[in-house]
Amino acid sequence: MSETNVILGVIGSDCHAVGNKIIDTVLTGEGFRVTNLGVMVSQDEFIDAAIEVGAGAILVSSIYGHGEIDCAGFRGRCIERGLEDIVLYVGGNLVIGKRDFSEVETLFKDMGYDRVFPPTVDIKSVAQSLRQDIAARQ
Amino acid sequence: MIYATIDIGSTWTKGASFRLVGDRVRLERRAARPTTVANLSDAFFGVLSEIVAGDPLDQLRGGELRLRYSSSAKGGLAVAAIGLVPDVTLEIGKLAAQSAGARLSQVFSYRLTASDVAQLEKRQPDIVLLAGGTDGGNSDYVLANAAALAASRLDCDFVYAGNREVADEVAALLAGKRLKVVPNLLPDFNEPNPDPARDAIRSIFLDAIVKGKGLDVIMDATGSEPVPTPFAVLEYTRTIRELVPGWSEFLLLDMGGATTDVYSAHLDTPSSGVIRRGLPEPTVKRTVEGDLGMRVSAQAVCELGDTTLAATLEAHNVSKADLAAYAARVTAHPDSIPTGTEERRLDTLLAGLCVGHAVARHVGRMTSVYTPEGEVLVQTGRDLSKLPKVVGSGGWLAKAEGFSPGAWFDGHLIDQRGRSVLAPRNFAYYRDADYLFPLLANLARDIPAAAARAGIDFLVAQETRSEHATA
Numbered sequence: 001m002s003e004t005n006v007i008l009g010v011i012g013s014d015c016h017a018v019g020n021k022i023i024d025t026v027l028t029g030e031g032f033r034v035t036n037l038g039v040m041v042s043q044d045e046f047i048d049a050a051i052e053v054g055a056g057a058i059l060v061s062s063i064y065g066h067g068e069i070d071c072a073g074f075r076g077r078c079i080e081r082g083l084e085d086i087v088l089y090v091g092g093n094l095v096i097g098k099r100d101f102s103e104v105e106t107l108f109k110d111m112g113y114d115r116v117f118p119p120t121v122d123i124k125s126v127a128q129s130l131r132q133d134i135a136a137r138q
Numbered sequence: 139m140i141y142a143t144i145d146i147g148s149t150w151t152k153g154a155s156f157r158l159v160g161d162r163v164r165l166e167r168r169a170a171r172p173t174t175v176a177n178l179s180d181a182f183f184g185v186l187s188e189i190v191a192g193d194p195l196d197q198l199r200g201g202e203l204r205l206r207y208s209s210s211a212k213g214g215l216a217v218a219a220i221g222l223v224p225d226v227t228l229e230i231g232k233l234a235a236q237s238a239g240a241r242l243s244q245v246f247s248y249r250l251t252a253s254d255v256a257q258l259e260k261r262q263p264d265i266v267l268l269a270g271g272t273d274g275g276n277s278d279y280v281l282a283n284a285a286a287l288a289a290s291r292l293d294c295d296f297v298y299a300g301n302r303e304v305a306d307e308v309a310a311l312l313a314g315k316r317l318k319v320v321p322n323l324l325p326d327f328n329e330p331n332p333d334p335a336r337d338a339i340r341s342i343f344l345d346a347i348v349k350g351k352g353l354d355v356i357m358d359a360t361g362s363e364p365v366p367t368p369f370a371v372l373e374y375t376r377t378i379r380e381l382v383p384g385w386s387e388f389l390l391l392d393m394g395g396a397t398t399d400v401y402s403a404h405l406d407t408p409s410s411g412v413i414r415r416g417l418p419e420p421t422v423k424r425t426v427e428g429d430l431g432m433r434v435s436a437q438a439v440c441e442l443g444d445t446t447l448a449a450t451l452e453a454h455n456v457s458k459a460d461l462a463a464y465a466a467r468v469t470a471h472p473d474s475i476p477t478g479t480e481e482r483r484l485d486t487l488l489a490g491l492c493v494g495h496a497v498a499r500h501v502g503r504m505t506s507v508y509t510p511e512g513e514v515l516v517q518t519g520r521d522l523s524k525l526p527k528v529v530g531s532g533g534w535l536a537k538a539e540g541f542s543p544g545a546w547f548d549g550h551l552i553d554q555r556g557r558s559v560l561a562p563r564n565f566a567y568y569r570d571a572d573y574l575f576p577l578l579a580n581l582a583r584d585i586p587a588a589a590a591r592a593g594i595d596f597l598v599a600q601e602t603r604s605e606h607a608t609a
Contacts, residue, residue, distance in 0.1 A: 005275065013509040015413065033274070035327040040413050040507070040516060048223040053275035053327050064510050 005055045006130065007046055009037035012070030016063040019092070023059065023123055030127040043074050047081050056134035057087035059126075063119075067094035068107065075112025087133045089126070091117030140166065140197070142190050143580040144207040145367055146178055146353075149395070149473070150533075153185035154577045156592070158585060163592045168572070179352035179359075182207070195359060205360050206580035209353065210367040215264035215343045216243035222270035222279050223247060227300070229417060230323045231269045234299070234332035236426050238339035239368030240265065241397065243428075249279055250286045259291050265342055266294060267335060268308070271301030273325045280304060284311040295342045299323040299335035318342070330417055340369055365583075367576050368424065372401060374579035374593070376422045379403035381590045388527040389500075389562055391493060391543065392575070393535050395433030395472050398496040400425050406520055412504075416518040423520065425500045430492040432485070432534050433472035436465035439491050446549050447491065454487055461487060486541065489534055494546035503557040517560070525562040529597060531570035542601060543567060568597035 006027065010020050017039050024036045035053050037045060046058050058078075062070060071090055078086055090113045094104050101118050108116040114133055117126060141163070144153040152170045156163040169188035174180035186194050190203060197203035217240040221228025224247045235242055243263050246254050258266070266287060270280040280300040287296065288311045296317045298308050305319050320334035343366050347353060357363060371392065378385050390401040401424045408414065429438035440447075440462045451458055464484040468474050476485040502519020528543060535541065547561040574596050582589035 013507045013514065015509060015511060015514060035272075040415065040514070045415070048226050049327050051223050051276055052226050052270070052324065053272045054277070055275075066510070 004032045004134075005035070005053050006032050006057045006059060007035050007037065007050045007053070007055045008059045008061075009041035009046055010039040010061045010063065011041055011043070011046070012062065012064075012066055013040060014062055014064040014066070014070075015039045016061075019063060019119075020061060023061070023126075026123040027059075027127055027130075030124065032127065032130070043070075043077050046074075047078060047083060050078075050083055050086060051081070055086065056137070057089060057130055059130075060088070060090045060113075062090065062092045062094055065093055065096040067092065071108065071113070072111055085137045087130070087137060088113045089115050089117065089130070091119070091121060091126075093119055140190065140203050141581055141584065142186060142194065142203060142205045143577040144182060144185055144189075144205075145576040145580065146173060146182060146207065146209040146364070147367070147394075147576075148210055149173055151178070151181040151185050152573070152577065153189045154574065155189040156581060158588060161588055161591075162595075163581070163585070163588045165572075165574075165592075165596070175351075177352035177355075178209070179355040182352075182356050183359075198360060204584055205362060206583055207356070207360075207362070207364050208367040208370045208576060208580050209347050209364045215240050215339070215346060216261070217241065217265045217267055217339060218244040218246070218258055218261070218263040219267045220246045220250065220269065220283055222276060222300075225416070226327075227269045227271070227324050230330045230332050231267050231299070231335070233330075233420070233423070234323055234335040235265075235267060235339055237332065237369075237372055237420070237424050238336040239343060239366035239372070239424075240339055241426060241428055250283045255286050255290045255292075258287075262292070262294065264294055264346060265297060265339055266292065267297045267299065267339065269298075269300040269323050269335070271304075271322075271324075272327050273302045273322050275301055275327075277301050277304040281307060281311070284308040288312050288314065295346075297335055297338045297342070299338070328418075332420075340366060343369075365580070367579075368399060368426070370579040370583075371399075371576055372422060372424045374575065374582050374590070375401045375403050375424075377582045377586045378590045378593060379422065381587050382594050385527065385590075385594060387525050388529060389497070389522060389525055389565075390529045390531060390575070391496070391535060393489065393492055393496075393530075393532040394431055395533075396428070396431045396435050398427045398430040398492045399532075400427075400496050400500040402500065402520065402522060402525070404520055404522055404525060412515045412517050414517050419502075419520045423500070425496070427492075427496045427499060430496050432488055432492065433468050433474075436469050436488055437462070439488055439495075440465050442491070442495065444554065446494065450487070450491060450494075450549055454483075456484065456487060460484065464488075485534075486538075489538065489541065490543075490546040490549075493535075493543050494549045497543075497547055497561050498550035498553070498559050501560045503553060503555075504560055505555075505557040519560065521560040522562050523558075523560045524564075526565055527568065528562055528565045529568045529570060529575075530600075531573060531575045533573060536570050536573040538569070539600075544601075567600040569600055570596070571598040572596055
């Protein structure tokens with residue numbers, strides 16, 4: 001397994017394409033081999049790609065506010081399909097309304113995501129933790 | 139210059155000769171004889187002597203005659219495709235096999251179990267295509283599968299088109315078998331590369347059909363090699379698309395006794411409001427349906443068991459038992475021709491079911507998804523709904539004057555998951571009435587423009603459908 005293979009995509013019925021391209025560009029620049037699935041990606045499509053490329057991490061974006069529904073059950077599905085050790089990140093406008101980010105973070109960590117990011121995060125810092133987290137799992 | 143072309147089918151060996159006049163070809167003679175299975179050269183030279191006056195071999199040596207021929211050999215070699223994820227490497231493996239002219243006999247994904255290997259040993263495919271993992275991607279599965287295949291009793295050709303990082307290890311594991319290693323069919327997740335695997339399958343196909351059965355005799359006498367018929371027709375579809383004005387987009391149905399083959403030339407262009415999902419589609423595509431055919435596979439047609447079959451039977455007031463009885467009869471006698479109104483009706487029903495299902499499986503799907511930004515259309519596979527032309531070929535469709543495929547496509551407007559089936563809706567239908575497509579496909583290797591033009595010129599226009607609004 002190559003430690004720099006990662007899967008990127010926007011989950012659910014979400015068509016926001018711009019942020020996705022920015023994350024792709026920055027992570028590629030940071031030396032990751034990014035398989036970008038684009039927008040409207042289902043959980044199984046993320047997992048299909050992760051298996052084929054032997055990815056160390058899946059990075060899920062959700063911008064349109066329905067992340068809570070789209071992202072639930074992802075960890076369990078990964079385990080069911082043989083990706084027990086994969087690093088799972090999620091970020092974006094994950095919920096609707098003005099909820100405290102720490103509350104959102106807890107919600108998604110409980111779902112099994114290793115890290116949860118607000119829309120304002122610096123992608124370079126994401127790259128740094130991504131490298132550490134993947135290395136720690138191997 | 140005279141051009142002779144022969145197609146050795148599983149039941150008939152067909153031939154025709156053409157003369158090149160300017161940039162057009164003129165049909166000179168046609169002939170067909172039952173294929174002599176024990177020694178293919180008997181029927182071949184019989185047909186050749188009918189389509190060429192004088193001594194054909196002498197004229198070949200003198201350069202006055204050009205000869206090209208194809209062989210469908212058992213309806214194509216049986217390929218077992220093994221991929222990793224069903225929708226990813228296995229899907230591309232299936233595409234590679236079908237575009238090489240092969241028949242998919244079995245498919246497997248993830249890790250081969252002991253019973254999977256037992257199934258393979260039981261069916262004994264001609265070729266096993268092993269893929270899985272992008273370059274630098276997963277290698278555990280292909281290594282495990284290669285080890286399982288190495289320990290099996292399978293005596294066939296193997297093609298490895300998986301993760302190149304472990305190609306050497308796979309080659310070492312399969313050292314005792316006949317193995318071809320080709321570039322990965324999915325080197326990068328978003329860039330499928332089915333052609334090297336396709337070419338490897340085709341060349342094994344050629345080596346295999348040439349052995350024995352008299353094809354070697356034909357090669358020695360004529361100095362040229364055969365091509366697999368389905369491969370020739372796929373390339374011919376591409377030639378027509380490129381060289382005949384107005385024919386850049388069309389669908390070709392080739393229905394036989396055992397399989398229904400669908401070829402389409404279509405460039406999918408992105409349209410606004412539509413999001414494409416899944417693997418990118420090739421411009422020219424072939425699919426083969428081994429369970430849809432007019433004779434050998436007729437019984438499988440009655441076992442489709444979906445709502446479309448039930449609705450069709452009801453609409454035509456035919457009981458499933460009657461259709462099944464007829465199917466059993468024609469499967470037992472593949473050379474039978476329907477007699478009487480009732481048999482013709484059942485025969486047409488079988489044809490319609492084959493055509494409808496084969497096209498529904500060939501084309502893509504569209505479904506609408508409601509998002510906070512409004513409705514979005516999600517498309518998987520190819521959208522042929524606006525395709526302007528459909529051609530019917532193969533023994534049955536060539537002769538079926540009153541047959542209208544559009545009505546049968548319409549049995550599949552919506553699939554069982556509620557998605558729109560992107561089959562052609564408003565199109566002109568043409569019949570390859572003289573069943574010349576496989577023969578002209580051979581000719582296209584020498585004179586592509588004239589052969590492509592001739593195929594279209596010889597078509598008989600049937601009907602234009604415009605009564606249905608495009609979905």
